[in-house]
Amino acid sequence: MSLLEVADVTVRFGSLTAVDHVSMRLERGGVLGLVGGSGSGKSTLARVIVGLQRPTAGSVRLDASAAITSKGDRKARARTVQMVFQDPYRSLNPRMTIGEMLEEALRLRSGDGPADSERDRLLDLVHLDPAVADSYPHALSGGMRQRAAIARALAVEPRLLVADEITASLDASVQGAVLNLLRELRSELGLALLFISHNLATVRYISDEIAVMHNGRIVEIGAIDKIIDDPQNEYTRRLLDAVPPPIERAAAAIMRSRPSARAAESTGPAAEMSIDAIRTSKEAN
Amino acid sequence: MEPAQGAQRRRRWGRELLRTPAGALAASLTSALVVLAIFGPLVWGHDASHENFHALNQGVSSAHLLGTDSLGRDIFARVLVATRLSIGLAAIATTIAAVAGCVLGGLPVLLSRRWQRLASSVILTWMSFPVLVLALFVAILLGPGARTAVVALALTMTPQFARLVQTLAAAVGGSDYLAAARLLGVSRRRQLTRYVLPNIAEPVILNVTLSVGGALLALSTLSFLGLGVQPPSYDWGQLLGNALSSIYVAPAAAIGPAVAVVVAGLAFSFLGEQLATSVRERTTFRSSHRQLSGLPSPAANARAGIEGPGASKESLLEVDGLSVSFPMGDSWVSPVRDVSFSVAGHEIVGIVGESGSGKTLTALALGNLVPRPGAVAAARLRFDGKDLLELDDRALREQVGTDMAVVFQDSASALNPALRIGTQLTEVVRVHKRATRSVARRAALEALSAVQISWPAKRLRQFPHQLSGGMRQRVAIAMARMGEPKLVIADEPTSALDVLVQKDILDVLRATCSDTGSAALIVTHDISVIAPICDRILVMYAGRLVEDLRIGQLARGPGHPYTCALLESLPDLETETGVALATIPGRPPAPAEVGEGCAFAPRCRYATDRCYEEVPPLVAHQGGRLACWHPCEPEEVDGSLGTRASTIPGESCHSGTLKKAALDGGTGVRQ
Numbered sequence: 001m002s003l004l005e006v007a008d009v010t011v012r013f014g015s016l017t018a019v020d021h022v023s024m025r026l027e028r029g030g031v032l033g034l035v036g037g038s039g040s041g042k043s044t045l046a047r048v049i050v051g052l053q054r055p056t057a058g059s060v061r062l063d064a065s066a067a068i069t070s071k072g073d074r075k076a077r078a079r080t081v082q083m084v085f086q087d088p089y090r091s092l093n094p095r096m097t098i099g100e101m102l103e104e105a106l107r108l109r110s111g112d113g114p115a116d117s118e119r120d121r122l123l124d125l126v127h128l129d130p131a132v133a134d135s136y137p138h139a140l141s142g143g144m145r146q147r148a149a150i151a152r153a154l155a156v157e158p159r160l161l162v163a164d165e166i167t168a169s170l171d172a173s174v175q176g177a178v179l180n181l182l183r184e185l186r187s188e189l190g191l192a193l194l195f196i197s198h199n200l201a202t203v204r205y206i207s208d209e210i211a212v213m214h215n216g217r218i219v220e221i222g223a224i225d226k227i228i229d230d231p232q233n234e235y236t237r238r239l240l241d242a243v244p245p246p247i248e249r250a251a252a253a254i255m256r257s258r259p260s261a262r263a264a265e266s267t268g269p270a271a272e273m274s275i276d277a278i279r280t281s282k283e284a285n
Numbered sequence: 286m287e288p289a290q291g292a293q294r295r296r297r298w299g300r301e302l303l304r305t306p307a308g309a310l311a312a313s314l315t316s317a318l319v320v321l322a323i324f325g326p327l328v329w330g331h332d333a334s335h336e337n338f339h340a341l342n343q344g345v346s347s348a349h350l351l352g353t354d355s356l357g358r359d360i361f362a363r364v365l366v367a368t369r370l371s372i373g374l375a376a377i378a379t380t381i382a383a384v385a386g387c388v389l390g391g392l393p394v395l396l397s398r399r400w401q402r403l404a405s406s407v408i409l410t411w412m413s414f415p416v417l418v419l420a421l422f423v424a425i426l427l428g429p430g431a432r433t434a435v436v437a438l439a440l441t442m443t444p445q446f447a448r449l450v451q452t453l454a455a456a457v458g459g460s461d462y463l464a465a466a467r468l469l470g471v472s473r474r475r476q477l478t479r480y481v482l483p484n485i486a487e488p489v490i491l492n493v494t495l496s497v498g499g500a501l502l503a504l505s506t507l508s509f510l511g512l513g514v515q516p517p518s519y520d521w522g523q524l525l526g527n528a529l530s531s532i533y534v535a536p537a538a539a540i541g542p543a544v545a546v547v548v549a550g551l552a553f554s555f556l557g558e559q560l561a562t563s564v565r566e567r568t569t570f571r572s573s574h575r576q577l578s579g580l581p582s583p584a585a586n587a588r589a590g591i592e593g594p595g596a597s598k599e600s601l602l603e604v605d606g607l608s609v610s611f612p613m614g615d616s617w618v619s620p621v622r623d624v625s626f627s628v629a630g631h632e633i634v635g636i637v638g639e640s641g642s643g644k645t646l647t648a649l650a651l652g653n654l655v656p657r658p659g660a661v662a663a664a665r666l667r668f669d670g671k672d673l674l675e676l677d678d679r680a681l682r683e684q685v686g687t688d689m690a691v692v693f694q695d696s697a698s699a700l701n702p703a704l705r706i707g708t709q710l711t712e713v714v715r716v717h718k719r720a721t722r723s724v725a726r727r728a729a730l731e732a733l734s735a736v737q738i739s740w741p742a743k744r745l746r747q748f749p750h751q752l753s754g755g756m757r758q759r760v761a762i763a764m765a766r767m768g769e770p771k772l773v774i775a776d777e778p779t780s781a782l783d784v785l786v787q788k789d790i791l792d793v794l795r796a797t798c799s800d801t802g803s804a805a806l807i808v809t810h811d812i813s814v815i816a817p818i819c820d821r822i823l824v825m826y827a828g829r830l831v832e833d834l835r836i837g838q839l840a841r842g843p844g845h846p847y848t849c850a851l852l853e854s855l856p857d858l859e860t861e862t863g864v865a866l867a868t869i870p871g872r873p874p875a876p877a878e879v880g881e882g883c884a885f886a887p888r889c890r891y892a893t894d895r896c897y898e899e900v901p902p903l904v905a906h907q908g909g910r911l912a913c914w915h916p917c918e919p920e921e922v923d924g925s926l927g928t929r930a931s932t933i934p935g936e937s938c939h940s941g942t943l944k945k946a947a948l949d950g951g952t953g954v955r956q
Contacts, residue, residue, distance in 0.1 A: 038754075038783040052464055078470040091461035095483035104479075105469050141872045142640070149465070156469060171639040171810060173873075176854040176866035183865070198784040205856040205866070228858065242784050244813035246857045247839060 002061075003028045003160055003192050004049065004081075009058035011044050018044040020216035021058070028159065031186060031193040033207030033224065035200055035239060041216040042196050046164050049194065050083045063159065078108070082153035086165040088145035092137040098123075098148045099133030105155035125188075126151045126181060143174030147181065154185070160192045161185075167202060179206055201243045204228055212236045308559040314552040322369040332362035344535055351541040354527065363524060364541045371520040372549060374431060375500040378438040383493050385439065386446025391481050393451070394458035395473045408451065411444035416503055424512045431520075434513035438503055442496060449492055453485035495557030498550040505546045521546045601771055601804050602628040602651070606664035609646045609655055613877060617660070620876040621646045622828045625903065628772065633798055633805045635815040637851075638825035639873050647825070648774050648808045652691050653681050669771055687717045690765030690803075692794075694777035696757035700749040706760055707745030713767045732763040735800065736793045755786035759793060766797050773798065773805040779814060791818050812851060821909075824848045827874050827884035829900075834909035844906050844916035847885050883914070891915040 004026040011019040019041045026032045036042045047053035049060055051074075062080045085091035093101065102119045120130045126147040137145055146166060153161055163182065167175040183206060185191050197203050203210055204224055211221040212233060220233040231237045302308040326333075337357035344352050351360040393404040420437035427433045457463055463480050471480075507513035508522025509529075516523070521542040528538035609621035621643035628634050638644040650661045653673070666673040669688055676684060693699040701709060710732065711725035720728065726745070733741035736759040749757055758778060765773050775794060779787040795818040798805045809815045812822065822839060824832040824847065832845040843849055853867035860866070871888040874880075883889070886896040895914050903912040 037785050050468055052467070074470050078468060081468075083465070083468055085461040085465065087461065091465055093462045093466070093480055093484070096479065104471065104475075108470050143872065152465065152469070171873075172812070172851055173639060173854055173869040176856075177868040179856070180865045180868060201855075201857045201860070204858060205860055205862055238785055240858070242788055243858055244817065246859055247813050247816050247852050 003063055005061040007059050009048055009055045011048060012056045017216050022218055024211055026192055029190045029192050031195060031207045033203035033210040034196045035203050036213035037198060040213040042213045043164055046162050046196055050081050050162055051077050079156050080158055081160040082158040083162040084149050084153050084166050087169045088142055088149050091149050092145055094137055097134055097136055101152055102155055105152050109156045122151045122155055142170050146178055162194045164196045182206060200239050302559055302563050311555040311559045315556045318549055318552055322372045325365045325368050329362040329365045332359045333366040345537045351537045352535050360538050360541055364545050367520050367524060374435055374504050375497055378435045379493055379497050379500045381439040382442030383446050385443045387450050390447035390450030391454045391477060394454040394481060395476050408444045408447045416441045420507055420512055429512045431514045434504055434507040438500055453488060454481050457481050457484045491557055491561045494560060495554055498553035502550045599629060600627040601630045601669060603665055603667040607650060608662045609650050610660045612658055618877045620828050624830045626823055626833060628804050630804055631802055633818060633820050635819040635822045636808045636825060637812045637822055641873055642825040643828040644808045644825045645776055648776055648806060652689055652774055687768050688771045690768050690770035690773045692761050692765055692775040692778050694780050696761050699761055700757060702749050706747055710764055710767055713764060728767055732766045736763045754782050758790050762793055762797055769801055770803050773803055775807045777809055827879050828876060830903055831912045838907055838909055844911040845913050846889050846891055846917055849917045
């Protein structure tokens with residue numbers, strides 16, 4: 001039985017069709033990557049799935065219970081699906097401490113005042129120090145805020161987490177840590193993920209299945225390796241081409257293709273220096 | 286800059302206000318009025334109500350400063366006593382209006398769109414009723430009196446507050462944090478009290494303060510007309526009304542209450558203005574013109590020359606000991622410190638770093654674009670044979686306008702939305718090269734075709750908003766191209782663009798450089814995106830240049846542990862999916878936190894005591910330059926894998942050891 005079933009969802013804004021007859025399903029504990037360029041409709045689809053946007057047509061079924069469309073039971077939906085947003089600078093209330101924010105979410109799950117231990121367990125889950133609870137968001141770095149946002153989403157113990165470009169606004173050195181965290185959470189909590197990104201390399205790293213979206217439609221969907229190795233759709237191929245090659249290979253390719261770069265390399269002032277010479281020059285400094 | 290740093294600074298409202306003379310004056314005037322309102326009736330209450338039939342309608346005397354009224358009561362005392370009722374009623378009316386306005390303007394954000402539209406039209410219709418008409422209407426319904434005046438005033442002020450709150454709340458309503466709260470199932474009441482109201486409080490409070498002055502004036506008007514406060518009670522408006530009949534005989538009786546109304550009205554408006562000013566100033570840098578000690582002097586940083594690649598006589602750009610500093614409190618912080626590099630003609634150089642590394646400020650400093658009150662210092666800043674530090678502003682503008690071109694990240698704000706593309710493109714050559722209209726037009730068409738824009742002739746007539754982001758960035762590059770610059774500085778030129786367009790834009794940038802023979806300096810946070818078009822990469826960390834390497838060296842493996850870790854930390858299409866990604870624990874220090882030693886040391890797995898104590902100098906290394914005491918060594922240097930010269934033998938940055946590095950990152954709290 002599927003955890004998420006999107007059946008023929010269409011979203012129109014005036015004359016613009018943002019999502020065009022999209023259907024997909026996601027099993028418990030599965031990870032579906034949703035890839036597409038800007039304006040492909042992937043964020044709108046995410047908002048429909050979590051209930052922030054009402055579909056013009058079609059339905060979203062969560063946990064095979066009766067269709068929870070826009071009017072469904074908010075609480076039941078909240079415990080099934082949560083979302084983490086792209087920009088952690090905008091997704092945390094600047095006037096609430098991290099602790100207050102998590103306590104509020106925990107209270108919504110259990111009803112009465114949550115224990116501090118619960119809050120600390122959440123922070124621990126996303127590798128944040130318990131001391132962070134007293135900080136306001138502006139005192140935290142982008143990576144820490146995104147962890148806090150993930151902790152808030154996990155507080156109600158959802159079974160599906162929608163991650164909308166959650167690494168796009170983070171620095172390179174912290175993106176990897178957030179991706180690692182998602183993988184950990186998946187194996188520890190059995191969490192299902194809808195991972196939305198424009199970067200196929202990132203999606204490939206984290207997903208089992210992948211859906212490629214273009215102009216509001218899903219143009220290709222299937223197992224990740226199959227699509228990466230043998231893309232059927234032209235748009236998928238273009239997305240794959242846009243992924244920067246591994247850096248060493250890219251650099252080597254430039255060396256081959258640009259004789260000028262090679263020439264400069266060999267005549268560089270320090271190119272002939274031996275390691276010993278470099279050490280000597282360092283000590284001289 | 287960090288958004289929303291308000292929380293702890295808000296507590297300093299009061300102190301900030303008192304710092305300026307105008308603010309202190311406004312605060313003391315208002316406090317005096319409030320004190321008078323509280324204690325006035327206790328002190329002068331007797332004089333004000335004491336009827337003295339021996340002193341009816343007296344003029345100004347030392348016993349009666351403003352004379353007496355028809356019942357012999359002292360007018361000066363009455364003016365002082367009336368402070369309580371006048372200010373009190375104004376405050377009550379404003380409070381009622383503010384509360385009603387907050388509910389009417391703030392609540393619909395949490396409801397459905399239909400409610401929002403309804404509230405919006407109610408507010409707009411309501412706003413169109415003038416005060417007097419409404420007051421007369423209310424007076425007919427309720428009969429004249431203080432209550433009528435307050436109700437009428439609150440009724441006219443409510444829609445104004447509602448409109449303000451509605452506009453402010455709409456921004457919060459569209460925010461991701463409110464969306465997240467909705468997803469969690471936070472109740473509507475709590476959404477209003479914990480999410481919407483706290484985030485709009487600042488401007489609303491300012492507006493309320495400003496409005497008290499206006500309310501005072503309006504209430505006095507109503508009383509003056511006889512619609513407001515009725516005898517035996519009295520406020521300033523009523524005193525003025527009573528004195529009007531004998532204004533030619535006893536002008537002081539009218540002047541007293543009139544001055545009181547004006548002074549009190551001004552005091553509250555002044556306070557509101559000063560509060561607003563102090564809030565505005567907090568969001569910008571203060572003390573821009575104050576002389577601060579300890580500005581890092583370029584002489585201290587100066588070194589004999591520039592080492593490393595590109596440092597030759599034909600260098601187009603030579604930067605030595607560049608620092609950019611900003612005043613913070615009573616000292617300076619330097620987000621860019623002691624940066625030295627050079628760019629040869631035709632060379633494409635990338636500057637790579639995380640947010641806060643100083644990469645953008647470095648590029649801006651070259652174009653003389655560092656925002657005020659930043660201070661740029663350098664031992665040497667030569668461009669095309671000219672010393673940029675010695676040129677005056679005008680010469681600098683000339684230089685930057687023609688020989689240097691800048692392409693910004695946000696093409697939407699870099700182009701003037703009100704001018705056609707053609708006008709903006711031809712302006713460059715018409716101003717700097719004094720070309721005729723037709724020559725300029727032909728050049729513009731050529732430039733647009735060169736950046737592969739479809740229908741160039743049609744684009745010339747279009748406005749920036751009619752083009753996509755990628756198109757606009759092409760136009761920005763075409764614009765740079767028109768000036769035939771010797772150096773193109775591009776600040777994150779592709780970060781805001783769709784992934785499919787990024788590569789095209791970089792290709793166009795590269796082609797532009799090879800066509801025009803110009804050099805380029807490309808600032809980016811993503812090394813993998815720009816590596817394919819660069820000849821050389823400069824890596825910045827915490828304001829310093831830590832590595833300067835040729836692209837070939839990048840292929841063999843960089844020397845700085847930070848560069849190595851950056852390359853390892855991002856997945857590509859060949860990354861093994863079963864293994865955790867390499868991460869760099871911790872986070873980069875803020876400019877003010879950079880202390881002794883290598884700034885990367887706390888995050889570096891190879892760091893030793895020396896790294897914490899001495900800043901490693903940027904010295905020649907493997908054909909480039911490197912600032913590290915324990916560099917990684919590239920695999921191919923001597924054929925054998927992983928011969929680290931450091932204390933940890935058998936490990937190289939490509940042997941995958943970093944992959945096992947701590948899973949975490951960034952758990953420290955900034956204090």
